[in-house]
Amino acid sequence: MEILDYNLSSLALNIGLAVFGMSIVLLVITTAVHWHKDRRKTQIMTFDRINEPLVMSYLDGKTPQIQVIKSMENDPLEAMQLLMDIHKKLPPTEQSRLLHLFAALPHIDKEISALDSPFTKRRLEAAERLGYLRNEASAEALLNALEDGVLAVRYCAARSLAAHGNTNFIEPTLLAFETEPDIEWLRLVEIVLDYGTPAIPKLLAIMESPSGKYSNNILNVAIRALGTFKEPRAVKPLIRLLDHSEFSIRLNAARALGNIGDPSAISPVAELSHDPDWSVRNKAIQAIGKLHAESQIPVLIEALADPSWQVRYSAAQSLYSLGQPGIEQLNEIMNHTQDLSAHDMCCQVVGEHDLHDIKNNPS
Amino acid sequence: MSAILQIFVISILVYFVSLSVINLVLIFLGAMQLRKYNNQIADSDLDHIANSRLSLQISLIIPAYNEANIIVGAVENALKLNYPTYEVIVVDDGSTDETLTLLKHRFNIQTLERHKSSSIETNEIHAVYESPDHPKLVVISKKNGHRADAINAGVALSRYPLLCIIDADCVIETDGLQHMARPFLFDPNLAAAAGVIRPSNGLVIENGVIKKRGLPKTWLGMNQEVEYARSFQWARIGMNRLNSMLCISGALLLIKKSVFEETGGPWPEAITDDIEYTIRLNGFLFDRKKKRNLRLAFIPDAVSYTEVPEKFNCYLSQRNRWQRGTLQAIFHNWKMFFNPRYGATSFLGLPYLFIFEAMAPVVEFTAYVLAVFMLVSGITTLEEILKLVFLAYATSVFFTLIAILITETSRLSSSSWKDYGKMILAVFIDNFGWHQIRVFTSVWATIQFIFLGRRDLGSPIARTKRPSLIQP
Numbered sequence: 001m002e003i004l005d006y007n008l009s010s011l012a013l014n015i016g017l018a019v020f021g022m023s024i025v026l027l028v029i030t031t032a033v034h035w036h037k038d039r040r041k042t043q044i045m046t047f048d049r050i051n052e053p054l055v056m057s058y059l060d061g062k063t064p065q066i067q068v069i070k071s072m073e074n075d076p077l078e079a080m081q082l083l084m085d086i087h088k089k090l091p092p093t094e095q096s097r098l099l100h101l102f103a104a105l106p107h108i109d110k111e112i113s114a115l116d117s118p119f120t121k122r123r124l125e126a127a128e129r130l131g132y133l134r135n136e137a138s139a140e141a142l143l144n145a146l147e148d149g150v151l152a153v154r155y156c157a158a159r160s161l162a163a164h165g166n167t168n169f170i171e172p173t174l175l176a177f178e179t180e181p182d183i184e185w186l187r188l189v190e191i192v193l194d195y196g197t198p199a200i201p202k203l204l205a206i207m208e209s210p211s212g213k214y215s216n217n218i219l220n221v222a223i224r225a226l227g228t229f230k231e232p233r234a235v236k237p238l239i240r241l242l243d244h245s246e247f248s249i250r251l252n253a254a255r256a257l258g259n260i261g262d263p264s265a266i267s268p269v270a271e272l273s274h275d276p277d278w279s280v281r282n283k284a285i286q287a288i289g290k291l292h293a294e295s296q297i298p299v300l301i302e303a304l305a306d307p308s309w310q311v312r313y314s315a316a317q318s319l320y321s322l323g324q325p326g327i328e329q330l331n332e333i334m335n336h337t338q339d340l341s342a343h344d345m346c347c348q349v350v351g352e353h354d355l356h357d358i359k360n361n362p363s
Numbered sequence: 364m365s366a367i368l369q370i371f372v373i374s375i376l377v378y379f380v381s382l383s384v385i386n387l388v389l390i391f392l393g394a395m396q397l398r399k400y401n402n403q404i405a406d407s408d409l410d411h412i413a414n415s416r417l418s419l420q421i422s423l424i425i426p427a428y429n430e431a432n433i434i435v436g437a438v439e440n441a442l443k444l445n446y447p448t449y450e451v452i453v454v455d456d457g458s459t460d461e462t463l464t465l466l467k468h469r470f471n472i473q474t475l476e477r478h479k480s481s482s483i484e485t486n487e488i489h490a491v492y493e494s495p496d497h498p499k500l501v502v503i504s505k506k507n508g509h510r511a512d513a514i515n516a517g518v519a520l521s522r523y524p525l526l527c528i529i530d531a532d533c534v535i536e537t538d539g540l541q542h543m544a545r546p547f548l549f550d551p552n553l554a555a556a557a558g559v560i561r562p563s564n565g566l567v568i569e570n571g572v573i574k575k576r577g578l579p580k581t582w583l584g585m586n587q588e589v590e591y592a593r594s595f596q597w598a599r600i601g602m603n604r605l606n607s608m609l610c611i612s613g614a615l616l617l618i619k620k621s622v623f624e625e626t627g628g629p630w631p632e633a634i635t636d637d638i639e640y641t642i643r644l645n646g647f648l649f650d651r652k653k654k655r656n657l658r659l660a661f662i663p664d665a666v667s668y669t670e671v672p673e674k675f676n677c678y679l680s681q682r683n684r685w686q687r688g689t690l691q692a693i694f695h696n697w698k699m700f701f702n703p704r705y706g707a708t709s710f711l712g713l714p715y716l717f718i719f720e721a722m723a724p725v726v727e728f729t730a731y732v733l734a735v736f737m738l739v740s741g742i743t744t745l746e747e748i749l750k751l752v753f754l755a756y757a758t759s760v761f762f763t764l765i766a767i768l769i770t771e772t773s774r775l776s777s778s779s780w781k782d783y784g785k786m787i788l789a790v791f792i793d794n795f796g797w798h799q800i801r802v803f804t805s806v807w808a809t810i811q812f813i814f815l816g817r818r819d820l821g822s823p824i825a826r827t828k829r830p831s832l833i834q835p
Contacts, residue, residue: 016754
């Protein structure tokens with residue numbers, strides 16, 4: 001006797017056999033994948049063991065380029081990967097010699113046409129590799145790749161263009177991401193920073209352009225990068241931007257002015273200590289500390305009573321960074337204030353610095 | 364009688380077929396997501412993150428209760444991570460062993476006045492310590508609460524905008540934070556991310572750094588290795604595609620501090636706070652009324668290795684707790700069930716979690732009881748039972764092998780042929796005993812939860828002593 005219809009239980013058996021058969025096929029595929037990976041790993045290890053010393057010897061001027069290229073020609077993909085890995089480890093002064101090797105690789109030109117591949121991964125790899133092939137054809141292909149349908153490819157192309165170092169690429173790069181909601185604008189700052197200080201004139205031009213020409217995101221990128229470069233020519237336009245209606249512009253302008261350290265920014269920055277947005281107040285208070293603005297000690301003391309924990313913390317840190325006059329004020333507040341949160345914050349910051357001073361000055 | 368039994372058997376078959384079809388759909392969705400993820404990650408991304416001063420700063424929070432055997436190794440591992448700016452906050456949750464003393468001796472921590480930066484309520488904090496030798500390290504000593512309370516205390520004293528929460532028995536690869544942070548750096552709307560969890564039992568760790576991956580030595584450990592692979596390689600990523608990933612392991616969660624604070628953090632009374640918190644987090648992120656437009660990500664190449672129990676009683680205790688915790692988390696958030704306000708989470712995620720995860724052991728147990736009863740009563744034949752058992756076995760092996768195939772194509776592939784062989788063997792023998800033990804334990808836990816009102820955390824897992832390898 002059977003609880004299920006005979007046909008149903010037979011069907012269950014047949015399905016079970018079919019699924020088990022598929023499992024065996026899967027097992028064969030999985031084993032093949034494992035075998036392939038294992039073999040590839042061994043091949044790469046052998047390739048690197050032979051060719052890495054050759055490349056290093058080429059960089060020392062002991063082995064001719066043609067010999068290195070000939071040795072690597074049997075595995076062009078791994079050759080590119082090896083050169084990219086070595087490039088990361090080298091100091092910037094030695095990196096340019098390695099680029100000659102890239103340019104001499106037999107299949108490197110294929111990377112340009114690969115930017116039109118239907119496969120996303122292939123386009124991404126090509127965009128990455130072309131950062132090391134610094135010629136006009138490569139740059140042009142990368143500029144076209146800024147319009148790729150996939151954000152990751154566009155971003156990779158932008159980084160590779162930055163590696164090329166031609167500052168004329170800055171504006172098209174920023175414009176390519178202007179309306180992209182799915183990328184943090186800080187990633188664009190990283191790209192601009194990759195260009196180094198030659199980017200400064202372009203960034204100043206963006207910041208001083210008529211209102212509305214560039215989006216707030218692009219303006220923020222320029223402000224943040226100029227602050228990181230500590231560019232004194234940016235001080236005046238940055239001070240003008242402290243009144244901007246967009247809070248992120250005010251915040252980044254205050255941060256940049258603090259980084260640059262020009263004393264003419266002290267008073268305008270201090271005015272932001274009453275900004276309605278706590279994050280702007282926080283950056284202004286931090287900037288006062290970086291500007292070593294002893295004249296603003298009353299502003300910092302007032303900020304110790306700010307409703308935001310972060311602003312209070314920054315105020316105490318800024319007071320400490322002013323040296324003796326600020327530390328005296330912190331001690332005074334710790335001993336006499338009625339404001340419990342200001343008292344706690346001063347104790348915390350003084351304690352943190354005392355602890356880390358033990359490391360620097362054990363006596 | 365026979366007709367009623369027939370209805371039961373057919374219902375169980377329908378349940379089984381539905382589960383298999385859903386799993387196939389999840390595999391398809393998971394494979395699509397994995398392909399998209401792998402296609403869009405460039406080798407240089409991680410280098411850029413490691414070297415950028417603009418990478419988001421992270422507070423790594425490690426709650427610890429009576430973890431003297433492993434705490435020093437865990438902190439050494441955390442301090443070795445390759446990430447530009449992060450702090451490691453260890454929260455000693457009122458341990459009664461030498462957890463705090465060991466930290467004091469090994470890391471030269473000293474008391475410091477530090478005050479909460481957030482309004483999250485926690486049990487009393489006794490002291491905060493920092494180390495002049497390890498500026499990234501903060502240790503908090505507090506009155507015992509549950510793991511959730513310790514996490515909340517760590518968050519309250521954290522400084523950075525991203526929080527990474529791991530367990531004290533977890534080990535992360537040195538580039539783990541880069542993998543975890545990468546999606547946050549690109550996507551402004553990403554609120555939280557989960558990673559892959561794998562057993563740490565076979566790892567070789569030197570100076571706090573993973574030198575070699577391996578497999579657990581016992582078959583109980585191997586059984587869990589297979590189970591973790593099945594659970595993390597496609598099911599979660601597929602569920603995430605449907606806004607329904609309702610179980611983010613406490614062993615690896617990265618979340619924006621602002622989101623954590625708005626949700627109020629994990630519930631200290633939860634049996635498994637991670638499951639309960641994930642359900643609530645999904646409700647917060649996908650609340651249609653609030654239109655937050657936030658996202659949750661599953662990161663298939665971010666891995667946290669956690670110690671799995673290799674002693675039988677610890678294993679049973681852990682499984683019992685997980686089952687009760689899942690039920691508690693579901694019932695605690697019952698208002699989300701089929702509530703249009705929470706979209707797919709309420710129509711797909713929660714019902715799936717309840718019907719196909721929490722209730723699966725009960726259905727399977729019922730099937731075993733029915734099979735024995737019908738066999739003894741002569742209502743069915745052994746041949747018929749064996750046909751159905753074979754179907755279930757073949758399906759289970761098939762789905763597990765897919766997980767192994769995905770694993771082999773990832774960076775988590777077996778490190779040797781010997782390990783690969785062991786893993787495959789474990790796939791085929793998992794259903795001969797281990798699986799049934801899991802089922803019986805879960806059924807007992809369900810009875811304890813529903814009928815006996817058991818809500819305690821069970822006995823803690825005995826940790827294998829992990830020696831410190833950095834000389835002070």
